[in-house]
Amino acid sequence: MLSFVLSVGIISSAKANWYFGEWEELTNINLNQLKNHPDLALIAVLKASGYQQLDQIENCRKCIEIAKSLECDPKLISTLLIAGLQNSFGKIAAIQGRTEKARQYFSDSVSIGNSGRAVSIAAHARSVKQLASLGLIPEVEKLIEIENRDTHSLDSEQLEKSRINYEAVKAFAISGGSYLADDTNEKPDNISxxxxxxxxxxxxxxxxxxxxxxxxxxxxxxxxxxxxxxxxxxxxxxxxxxxxxxxxxxxxxxxxxxxxxxxxxxxxxxxxxxxxxxxxxxxxxxxxxxxxxxxxxxxxxxxxxxxxxxxxxxxxxxxxxxxxxxxxxxxxxxxxxxxxxxxxxxxxxxxxxxxxxxxxxxxxxxxxxxxxxxxxxxxxxxxxxxxxxxxxxxxxxxxxxxxxxxx
The missing domain is CATH 3.40.50.300 (P-loop containing nucleotide triphosphate hydrolases)
Structure with missing residues (x-):
């Protein structure tokens, strides 16, 4: 039962990393520790997607080869790689100042044949994540304005309310994560x-x-x-x-x-x-x-x-x-x-x-x-x-x- 829960947890986490554009987290997955995982082929492709976005093409190719050796559906491999290209196009459009076009590219990159509110949420999260990683804070704010426009009425008071919740996020992004604690990747087990x-x-x-x-x-x-x-x-x-x-x-x-x-x-x-x-x-x-x-x-x-x-x-x-x-x-x-x-x-x-x-x-x-x-x-x-x-x-x-x- 425990192994089943862990198995489901790993694939769910990897999918979430992909949807929300957490590329480094995907590349940190250790495939050697998952040799008996029933979804190893899919995890390998998701890891390849992470390498693709980080421009580590050779590592991307190696993960694709692993997926192919496990008889992964070629259509799935192609779909995820094309989605990666859409994500890259989105970043290029954002750098060029074409925020609406970037938003569409990011939406296309996470849809993969799906639709609905869940895809909309994932697309918005992917957009914010990718633009913040590029340091494009004004573009992040513009996307937030677009989201507010599409999901709220144009009543000025309601729009103002919808913006308030982003203040802490904006402060976090602008400050670059420089806070009180030392910059460490791992939490200590204990201190004295x-x-x-x-x-x-x-x-x-x-x-x-x-x-x-x-x-x-x-x-x-x-x-x-x-x-x-x-x-x-x-x-x-x-x-x-x-x-x-x-x-x-x-x-x-x-x-x-x-x-x-x-x-x-x-x-x-x-x-x-x-x-x-x-x-x-x-x-x-x-x-x-x-x-x-x-x-x-x-x-x-x-x-x-x-x-x-x-x-x-x-x-x-x-x-x-x-x-x-x-x-x-x-x-x-x-x-x-x-x-x-x-x-x-x-x-x-x-x-x-x-x-x-x-x-x-x-x-x-x-x-x-x-x-x-x-x-x-x-x-x-x-x-x-x-x-x-x-x-x-x-x-x-x-x-x-x-x-x-x-x-």
Whole structure:
């Protein structure tokens, strides 16, 4: 059963990489480790497509030969290679400033005989991905404008709402991914927070990620851990005035944030992000009557919140899973302690303190009386969102939900 799940997961991941133009991910697939995979021929062609887009023609040819040796359908090979040419034509058109033509080429490159909303979503994602990789940020914005024009009414207020969700994505693309963390391809298995502090370094422990995903709970877990270890630190939300001061009062600061803030001064950052089913984060915002949710609506707010997760997840050193924390809090906290290299904390006592935190001491806990919208943990997004909104969010964010284990 496990091998079947892994088999399906590999081909699904490879197809998703192809649809969304993630060429390097395709070329990183190790065919030698998949010798017994039932879809090895298709995976080899998809890998060839990746090499084709990276102009590694000899490697592309080798993968095609592997596919042919496995009796891959010649029509499939031709179709994928032609689709690759369409993608290249799209990039050329974009460089020439022909955005509408580029959009059509990208759409043709992912359609392969299919049609419908799923292809439209994939075409838009492919377009944005390819143009961003070329550094054509104005063209990315133009494509976004076209998408807004085609999928929303021309009512000026509605158009303005539809644009808001892209602000974080634009900031991410323009900044080139230069953030708080070191530029690494792999997340560390663990660190030693106390050892880092003993070296006299200024350290910022940053809780960052999507909204309504347990970030305040994580903030308080970390705060209680530091207090139990009698480590001196300052803590607070990113609006704190001391964050904008170059002079520090403590070597360690615990900071919670969501959006990128260029006006903040950070030290050496250890970034811990949070993740939760995107649909449940939207439902939580709805129950809380969150202002931004009321401005955007469910579907657009989902896009905004997903963009926050994708921004921070790229540089996070550790990801804290909300669902695991709710169902297995002791295991979730134990794993977090393991990552931080901390052993001398009473988890049961910590969880008891966490569950009894006051909601009238915001400066310390970041909790308000309306913060927890489902105290008995009985509700899900199906109880809160309309069926149409839930289905639309699922359809438009299926790849993200799949990658994070929510479908």
């Amino acid at each position: 927070l106390q050892e880092i502090l003993s070296m006299g370094k200024d350290v910022d422990l940053v809780v960052a990620g999507m909204r309504h995903s347990g970030s305040t709970a994580l903030f308080n877990i970390l705060r209680l851990i530091l207090e139990s270890l009698e480590i001196e630190f300052e803590s607070g939300y990113s609006e704190k005035t001391w964050l904008r001061q170059s002079r520090r009062n403590t070597k360690l600061r615990l900071i919670k944030t969501h959006e990128i803030r260029d006006d903040l001064i950070f030290g050496q950052a250890i970034i811990i992000s949070t993740v939760r089913d995107l649909r449940d984060t939207v439902a939580s915002a709805a129950r809380r009557k969150f202002k931004q949710y009321q401005q955007l609506g469910a579907v657009e707010y989902a896009k905004f919140n997903r963009s926050l997760h994708e921004m921070w997840n790229l540089q996070a050193h550790y990801t804290f899973n909300y669902e695991q924390f709710i169902t297995e809090p002791d295991i979730a906290v134990s794993a977090l302690l393991g990552f931080l290299g901390i052993q001398s904390v009473n988890i049961a006592k910590l969880l008891a303190e966490l569950n009894s935190l006051p909601t009238d001491d915001w400066d310390k806990t970041l909790l308000s009386p309306t913060h927890v919208t489902d105290p008995k943990r009985l509700l899900s997004y199906t109880d809160t969102l309309s069926q149409d909104d839930a289905e639309t969010i699922t359809r438009q964010n299926y790849k993200w939900l799949l990658a994070n284990g929510y479908v």
